[in-house]
Amino acid sequence: MEAAARLRRRRREAAEYYRGHRVPERMEEALNALFPLCPEDLYGELANYLSKFSKAAVICKLVGRKVFDGVGQPTLEVEIYCTVKNYEKRICSAVMATHSQIPENALPETIEADEKERNVSVHTAVEWVNESLSTILRDLDPTDQCQADKMLGEYFANKVEEKKEIEKQEEGQEGEKKKEEAAKVAPAPALRPSAPASKPKKGGKGKKGLVEVKPIPPAEPAEAVLCGSLAIGGTSLAIAKAGAALRHVPLYLHTALLKHTQETPKEMTxxxxxxxxxxxxxxxxxxxxxxxxxxxxxxxxxxxxxxxxxxxxxxxxxxxxxxxxxxxxxxxxxxxxxxxxxxxxxxxxxxxxxxxxxxxxxxxxxxxxxxxxxxxxxxxxxxxxxxxxxxxxxxxxxxxxxxxxxxxxxxxxxxxxxxxxxxxxxxxxxxxxxxxxxxxxxxxxxxxxxxxxxxxxxxxxxxxxxxxxxxLKTDQNINTAMCSGIVLKYINQTKVSDLIELTGILDGxxxxxxxxxxxxxxSDESLVDLAVGLGAxxxxxxxxxxxxxxxxxxxxxxxxxxxxxxxxxxxxxxxxxxxxxxxxxxxxxxxxxxxxxx
The missing domain is CATH 3.20.20.120 (Enolase-like C-terminal domain)
Structure with a gap:
């Protein structure tokens, strides 16, 4: 009897409350249909129903920190926090892999310099995430990967321009110093004439005429890596993982939906x-x-x-x-x-x-x-x-x-x-x-x-x-003129949208x-999901x-x-x-x- 009385009282109080707050008719019908249920069932059903009317989750902050990869090298971890139903909630994190262009037989001083540069780059990336990127991406929907990567790309482009301006200023200062030094010291006379531009090579062991051999093309310089670029790739990957989590789908399916413009593939390889x-x-x-x-x-x-x-x-x-x-x-x-x-x-x-x-x-x-x-x-x-x-x-x-x-x-x-x-x-x-x-x-x-x-x-x-x-996105003929395929690695400033676009180019x-x-x-397993979703x-x-x-x-x-x-x-x-x-x-x-x- 007491339980029935409490249920009637709750029902009357709820009806008065929702009547005063102008609850829509469909919601009122749903609430009236739920009240005869047991309280434990009522609360769950009511929460699920009302959650449909809540605002979409948005990014509230990013947290970057220095961690270590599988071989003990420093790298970047990016955590995504979102505002979900008015509460701040940690959604996921992503850890970047590191890639070195130093050969295995490099000199010890070269390896030491690379390690020092890596530490500085990770420290800079942590600063970018915690300060600039956390502010820029606040209130962004994590499921909008295209917009997130566009904002990341613009931020990175600005950093590249800043570096170029600094280098120009430094070159100008060095040039002025050299001119001043040259004016003070008279130039020394040349001790010997300059070597010829090219020297023909012998065509064989006999005494035939010399045959000019075409030299091999010199090695192209390595692509410059901007200090802190890990922040771009790490943030893009973390946003992709957050978007998949909020959609309640695995990352490989979320990636496939992004590549195929939100059309769910019937089969995957x-x-x-x-x-x-x-x-x-x-x-x-x-x-x-x-x-x-x-x-x-x-x-x-x-x-x-x-x-x-x-x-x-x-x-x-x-x-x-x-x-x-x-x-x-x-x-x-x-x-x-x-x-x-x-x-x-x-x-x-x-x-x-x-x-x-x-x-x-x-x-x-x-x-x-x-x-x-x-x-x-x-x-x-x-x-x-x-x-x-x-x-x-x-x-x-x-x-x-x-x-x-x-x-x-x-x-x-x-x-x-x-x-x-x-x-x-x-x-x-x-x-x-x-x-x-x-x-x-x-x-x-x-x-x-x-x-x-x-x-x-x-x-x-x-x-x-x-x-x-x-x-490749600006000049599709670079390095792909004649080969069966290309190895893509998710490193540095690479973004998820870049992989989607590049795989589309390669498919074509x-x-x-x-x-x-x-x-x-x-230890991050995201590379596997990306490979499946992209159809590698x-x-x-x-x-x-x-x-x-x-x-x-x-x-x-x-x-x-x-x-x-x-x-x-x-x-x-x-x-x-x-x-x-x-x-x-x-x-x-x-x-x-x-x-x-x-």
Whole structure:
């Protein structure tokens, strides 16, 4: 009786309150329908109903802080706080990965200077986030990624102009000082005449006339990185994650909606993994310099889970062979070619920051023979059950004194000779289906030659050869004239909208997109969601070790399960583009054979 009386009293008080506040008829009907329910049901239903009439969440502040990435380098974390139903609420955070352009054999002073510059850049980025960007983006809807990235781009452009003005002033001051010094000191006479502009080279060992050899193009300068640019990329990524959270959808779907103008895709394809198995040190005492990374690509017909399990089996067997080379069961199997006595497997030297085994080889044949032995020992065959990709990092091979690539210790090849070598390599080892940076980006004629020769058999991918991706939006011919695809990395001032636009450009040019993981990877898993949402063909995450990298593979497993459960998972395909016959679209592209069942 008392409970019934309390319910009647509450109903009467609520009716008087809402009558005085002019509650709409539909709301009043809904409230009257809810009151007969139990109080615990009433409060939940009422809250859900009234939440539909609340204002959209907006950004109230950003918080930036210095954190550390997977290799202990400082980097930036950006937190997003929004006003949700009149309350300040932390929505999400994003941690940026770091990318270094310092080669692995750099001098200690160069490495020390890079670390100092990195610390200053992170400190500046934290200031940008906490002061300027937090004010600029306040009251912005996080689901409006386009507007957020536009404001970030304008802010960054202003910072670039400020830096240019400062540099001009400094150059002017230095010029005035030099003029004053020159006026005080008389110029010294030249001791010797200047060297000739160019010197012809001998065409051969005979006494024939001298033949002028065209010099190789010099290395293009690295793209300048503005101090503090991490703030732009970190904030853009954090806003994308906040927009997905407020929409109550995963980030990969939110990204797909942004790319396809809010149209939900019926099916989505997972990117194929490029799993790094070996890191072959360029500065190791072994002779082979041509290969920096050896990567495994599972057949497209396998699920991601099946492919990763197969990669793990190969990794375990390779580890066993490297740890006990003298006990390698397959070391005497190639006696017909006279290699039985020459094959001595190298030992593993530890774990790379890429999350893979570190070792070295004396020849490409030695490397590939051991790969074949490892696969055969567990009942797999290269070219059918697993494929290889080689990261050549050719920009690290060039000897500018000799104007040739050093592929082995003491063995040099010109750019044209490199093309012929790659053609012979792919014909001899057809299970190699991707070459990353086989040439420098400056050797554009050779890129064209290698694409026409191997485009129908192998992916020719530019990674370092496409570092200036920020210029692709203004000049789409930069670095993409002749290659199968480009590795895009989410670093520095890259924004989510940039990736959406760039992948659209690459799709239109029949290039494939590879989302790549930087050297200094963080624990943030967003790269995987971006790759799925953008429809990338490959995902280059490093090896299956180190927590920050394994977490991304686990995220891809979770996305595969979710898409499969919703019936939205579409099977991927490995298709090559025949550049030599690109004008004849009626001919179908080459498709790799289906794998054998385990």
């Amino acid at each position: 997972l990117p194929l993994p490029m799993v790094t198995l070996l890191n072959c040190e360029k500065n190791s005492p072994t002779k082979l310099k041509l290969v920096k990374e050896v990567m495994l690509i599972p057949p497209a017909e396998l699920s991601f889970k099946q492919g990763i399990e197969r990669v793990l089996d190969i990794q375990k067997e390779m580890t066993r062979l490297l740890e006990s080379p003298s006990k390698t069961p397959g070391s005497q199997t190639d006696s017909k070619r006279g290699k039985a006595q020459k094959f001595l497997a190298p030992t593993v030297k530890g774990l790379s920051r890429l999350g893979c085994l570190t070792t070295g080889y004396d020849s490409l044949e030695q490397l590939l023979l051991q790969m074949q032995i490892a696969c055969n020992n567990i009942g797999l065959e290269l070219g059918t059950d697993m494929y290889l990709a080689l990261n050549c990092a050719a920009h690290e091979l060039m000897d500018y004194g000799k104007e040739k690539y050093e592929i082995l210790t003491g063995t040099f090849k010109s750019p044209d000779e490199m093309v012929a070598m790659y053609v012979e390599m792919i014909n001899k080892f057809p299970f190699i289906i991707a070459l990353i940076d086989p040439l420098r980006k400056e050797d554009r004629e050779q890129w064209s030659s290698i694409c026409c020769a191997l485009g129908s058999k192998c992916y020719l991918i530019a990674e370092d050869a496409a570092t200036q991706i920020s210029k 040019q029949r290039h494939i997109t590879i989302l790549g993981s930087p050297d200094g990877e963080s 063909r490959f995902l280059k995450l490093g090896g299956l070790s180190r927590g920050e990298r394994v977490a991304k593979y686990n995220r891809l497993l979770a996305i595969e399960e979710e898409l499969a459960a919703n019936g939205a998972l579409r099977e991927a395909k490995l298709e090559f583009v025949d550049f030599a016959e690109e004008s004849q679209p009626e001919q179908p592209p080459d498709v790799l054979p289906a794998p054998q069942e385990d």
